[in-house]
Structures are given as C-alpha cells and as structure tokens.
Amino acid sequence: MPKNRRFDEAGCLGLGVRHFQAFLIFAGLSVAYSLRVNLSVAIVAMTDKDTNPDFDAYDWNEQTKSLLLSSFFWGYVVTQVPGGALARKFGGKTTLLCGILFCSIFAILTPIFAQIGDWKLVCALRVAQGLSQGMVFPSTHTLLSQWAPIEDRGNFGTYCYSGSQFGTVVMMASSGVIASSALGWPSIFYLSGGVGVVWAIVWFFWGASTPAQCKMISPEEKKFIEQSIGVGHSDEQHAPVRTPWVKFFTTPAFLVLILTHSTHNWGFWTLLTEIPTYMKNVFHMDIKSNAVLSALPYLAMFLMCFVFSSISSVLNRNQCIPLPVSRKLFNSIGHWVPMVTLIALGYVSSDDSTLAIVLLTVTVGINASTYLGFQVNHIDLSPNFAGVLMGITNCAANIMSIIAPLIVGFIVTDEHDPDQWRIIFFIASGFYLIGNLLFVIFGSTEVQPWNDPQPLPSKEKRNSTQLESQH
Incomplete structure (x- = not known):
C-alpha cells in the first residue's frame, strides 16, 4: 500500500508505541481472565480438606458452588452497555484501569470475605467483580478504535484478545500446584489480584486512550495512525x-x-x-x-x-x-x-x-x-x-x-x-x-x-x- 510505504520511509513501519499499547492491553486481558476463572479452579481446593489440610475447607454443596460460579455473570451483563458509554466519555484508559483494578482488589479480599461471611460474601464479591469487568471489553474496543490502523485492525484485535486465552491457560495450569503448596488456595486469589494491581500501576503511567494523549509516540507514528482511522477522529473522541x-x-x-x-x-x-x-x-x-x-x-x-x-x-x-x-x-x-x-x-x-x-x-x-x-x-x-x-x-x-x-x-x-x-x-x-x-x-x-x-x-x-x- 502506498500509505505503508510512506510510513516505512519515516522509519516507523516496524514496532512502535501502538504495539506497546497492544501488549499492555494483552497483559490487561490476561489478568482479567485469570481473575475471572480463579474461583473456577480454586473452588475445588476450597471445598476439599485433603488438598491442603493447613487451610480452611468449606462445606459447599453443588448448588452453592454453581451459584458462586454463575454470580460473576450477574454483574458482568449489567455494566456492558454503560461500560461502552463511559469508555467513550472518559477514555478507554480510565475505564479499563478502573475495571481491572477494582476486580483485582476484590480478588485479594476473597479469602478474607470467605472466612468472615462464608459463601454469601464471596457471592457478593463475585457480583462486584462482574460489574467491574463488564467495562473491560467495551474499553478494549474503544482503545482499538483509536490505536489500530485500519489495515491492521484485525491483527491488533487478535493480539489483544488472545490475552484472555493466555490468562486462562496460566491460571488453570498453575492453580493446582499453588493450592497444594505451602501457600494454600488463598494464594490463588492473592497472586492473581496482586498481578492485577501491578498491571494497573504500569497502565496508569504508560497507557493512553489515544495517540494524541500519548507522550511517548513519535509525530510520524501519531500522524500515520490518525490518517488511517480518519483525520480528526482522535480529537473528536471526547x-x-x-x-x-x-x-x-x-x-x-x-x-x-x-x-x-x-x-x-x-x-x-x-x-x-x-x-x-x-x-x-x-x-x-x-x-x-x-x-x-x-x-x-x-x-x-x-x-x-x-x-x-x-x-x-x-x-x-x-x-x-x-x-x-x-x-x-x-x-x-x-x-x-x-x-x-x-x-x-x-x-x-x-x-x-x-x-x-x-x-x-x-x-x-x-x-x-x-x-x-x-x-x-x-x-x-x-x-x-x-x-x-x-x-x-x-x-x-x-x-x-x-x-x-x-x-x-x-x-x-x-x-x-x-x-x-x-x-x-x-x-x-x-x-x-x-x-x-x-x-x-x-x-x-x-x-x-x-x-x-x-x-x-x-x-x-x-x-x-x-x-x-x-x-
């Protein structure tokens, strides 16, 4: 494409700030999905006294476990549409940050709430996590609309959303080892939530809603992205x-x-x-x-x-x-x-x-x-x-x-x-x-x-x- 050749002459066709933003979003979605599935894999250890006798085991029947596993989606469905509107108004950076940060904090609180209020408080936390994560996908799409050149839109979306599978694989593959270790099943929530907080700090300093708001981007790359998605599009987002x-x-x-x-x-x-x-x-x-x-x-x-x-x-x-x-x-x-x-x-x-x-x-x-x-x-x-x-x-x-x-x-x-x-x-x-x-x-x-x-x-x-x- 002629446009790509001009951009190549500017020395920016390779890896740029837009790819770094895509990597941060990939990492964010990895964290989000690890937080989504952590209970699915931890609940086995939480209800089995033989997994790690040093930690509490809860007497939850199948009905209670099903209720806990579905409660995330009660909140998740509610904030989908408001999440998209909020992402457009305040920028994808802000809503993605809030969604994953709050969900991470709730994950860290899960073992404490389970000890204080049994399954009822855990259920409330999962609903709250669903409410916060309801903003994640709309925020990601809002960010992609600002950062992904038209010709690379599908690839950028694939790279970012592949984080959901990566986070799921890591959580499912490692949770059994973590639960049976000296750290016990509470560490599944502490580790996944802690990584989420670290990601939120990194995203706060280096993430950006648009190329125009990014301090690291070169004028050439910024011009290329804005010309690709439409002149003036970035300026009009808010x-x-x-x-x-x-x-x-x-x-x-x-x-x-x-x-x-x-x-x-x-x-x-x-x-x-x-x-x-x-x-x-x-x-x-x-x-x-x-x-x-x-x-x-x-x-x-x-x-x-x-x-x-x-x-x-x-x-x-x-x-x-x-x-x-x-x-x-x-x-x-x-x-x-x-x-x-x-x-x-x-x-x-x-x-x-x-x-x-x-x-x-x-x-x-x-x-x-x-x-x-x-x-x-x-x-x-x-x-x-x-x-x-x-x-x-x-x-x-x-x-x-x-x-x-x-x-x-x-x-x-x-x-x-x-x-x-x-x-x-x-x-x-x-x-x-x-x-x-x-x-x-x-x-x-x-x-x-x-x-x-x-x-x-x-x-x-x-x-x-x-x-x-x-x-």
Whole structure:
C-alpha cells in the first residue's frame, strides 16, 4: 500500500508505541481472565480438606458452588452497555484501569470475605467483580478504535484478545500446584489480584486512550495512525455528542452482529461449561482434575490466534482479498469448522477418548479465527461508538451464555446418555450455522452514516440560545 510505504520511509513501519499499547492491553486481558476463572479452579481446593489440610475447607454443596460460579455473570451483563458509554466519555484508559483494578482488589479480599461471611460474601464479591469487568471489553474496543490502523485492525484485535486465552491457560495450569503448596488456595486469589494491581500501576503511567494523549509516540507514528482511522477522529473522541441509539437498532448490519455474537457465545460457552461433564460421564475422563487437559483447548485457541493473524497479515500485505471478504472468510472458518467438529464429537464412540479430546481441542482452537471476523466488526461499523456497540452485543451474548447451560440441564436428563448429548451438540452447531450465515449475507464493514453525529451544543451556546428565545 502506498500509505505503508510512506510510513516505512519515516522509519516507523516496524514496532512502535501502538504495539506497546497492544501488549499492555494483552497483559490487561490476561489478568482479567485469570481473575475471572480463579474461583473456577480454586473452588475445588476450597471445598476439599485433603488438598491442603493447613487451610480452611468449606462445606459447599453443588448448588452453592454453581451459584458462586454463575454470580460473576450477574454483574458482568449489567455494566456492558454503560461500560461502552463511559469508555467513550472518559477514555478507554480510565475505564479499563478502573475495571481491572477494582476486580483485582476484590480478588485479594476473597479469602478474607470467605472466612468472615462464608459463601454469601464471596457471592457478593463475585457480583462486584462482574460489574467491574463488564467495562473491560467495551474499553478494549474503544482503545482499538483509536490505536489500530485500519489495515491492521484485525491483527491488533487478535493480539489483544488472545490475552484472555493466555490468562486462562496460566491460571488453570498453575492453580493446582499453588493450592497444594505451602501457600494454600488463598494464594490463588492473592497472586492473581496482586498481578492485577501491578498491571494497573504500569497502565496508569504508560497507557493512553489515544495517540494524541500519548507522550511517548513519535509525530510520524501519531500522524500515520490518525490518517488511517480518519483525520480528526482522535480529537473528536471526547466531544459531547448524542448517542444515536435508535439508529443502532435500525441498522441491519449491527442487528446481524448482535445475532452473530449471541450465537457464537451459545456454542462457545455450551462447549466450555458442559464438556467437562460430558467427558466425565460418557468417556469416564475427569478433565477438570487434569490441569493439562483442562488448559489444552485454551492453549490451542491462544496459539491459533497468531496463526490466523499471520495468515491475515500475508493476505493484507499482498492485497489478496478486500476487507469485507476477509471478515466473512475468517468468521466462517471460526464458526463452520467448529460446527462440523461438534457434530463429529457427538458420534465419537465412548471408548475413543483420544479422538474426543482432539475434536474438542480443534473446536475451541479454531474459534480463534473469529477475532478477525465478527469480533472486530464493531470498529468497522463505527470507530466512534465501537465500545458502545461492543457493550450492546456482549450484553446480549452473555445472556445467551447464561441460558445455554440451563437448556442443557433441561435436555440432558441422563448425563451418561450420548444420544442426549448429541442433541446439545446439534443445537450448538445449528447456532454456529445460522449466526455465520447471517453474517456472510448481511454483514458489512462500511462505516455507518451515524458514526459522525452532530456535536451537542455547548453550555454557553445553549444559554445564548435560551436568551435569544426569551427576547
């Protein structure tokens, strides 16, 4: 691209401050997901006296444990849409900082609250953590809309969001060792929360909402980014404007994006929440107690993020396919390949657990392709309101994440019956099919007309207008 060649002549085409910002966001999302899953892995040790007899063990039944594990999402859904609006008003740096810092502090308090108020206070803390993390994804999208050049938008999004898999892998792989050590299960919360506080300090000093607000960036790199995303875009981010809510919900491309995100979450979270039960009862494999097998699908997804990103870079560099085709191609890979492997998983014989593990790993790993598909499409449609759009779709999608396991409980009355599980896999595959088909047909990468609404009049102008009307 000519623009890239000019930038290369300026000596800034390689690693720049924008990549450092992406790394900080990657680290932030790694922390956020380690904080999200720490209870999922710690609760085993918290309720088992044999894991480490030197530390308290709580007599929580399965119903209480399920309540605790789901309570995070009660708060998480609530702050998705407000999180996007706040990120646009105050800047992605501020809202991402607050979201992860508060969540980290709550994590550090978890062992103390468990000792003081048992599961009830822990449940309250998890709701509070969900409320704080509800701002993380909208903030990340807002930051990407400011820092990622259009031609690298998919890659930047992939690099940043791969942090969620990295944090999950590290937490799941290390938690068992930590819980059984002299530090005990409370250290799972202390360590993950402490790392979050350290990240917040680093982000406070070196993070920036926009290139214009960054003191480290060179004039050449700043000019390149702002020209790529649109002249004056960075300066207008915080201008007071009326959010075009009605136009959001009357735009076919955005309505399809909501549906695609929702169907994605149905399949993805059905898989990740129910597969351990399926593997234990049908294949007699307790992968929850096996840290390597538990982390394997997430590790595959983390690695595939970089594989797909490299492929995308080659395609973009050689201008092989236009942006709309690229988005739909990668989204189709991320949804329709798992659709096929899920159906295949439903027909695997109960004595072939190795094949089941391979199919499970492929299903989750290939999902990484969606980071170059629908998951960055919010920024394509509206760079100015990317965080708000992400908040809306993620809110709807996480409601589906809550409903999906309930449907599993309704259909699977006998957890040892592979035929009932096959119905669950068919449903998830059907959602993958429909969601991506709609995205392929109706999805768009065109910046929408409502991306640049008229600024609201200033206070002085409103007062002047009122005085004129009085006279």
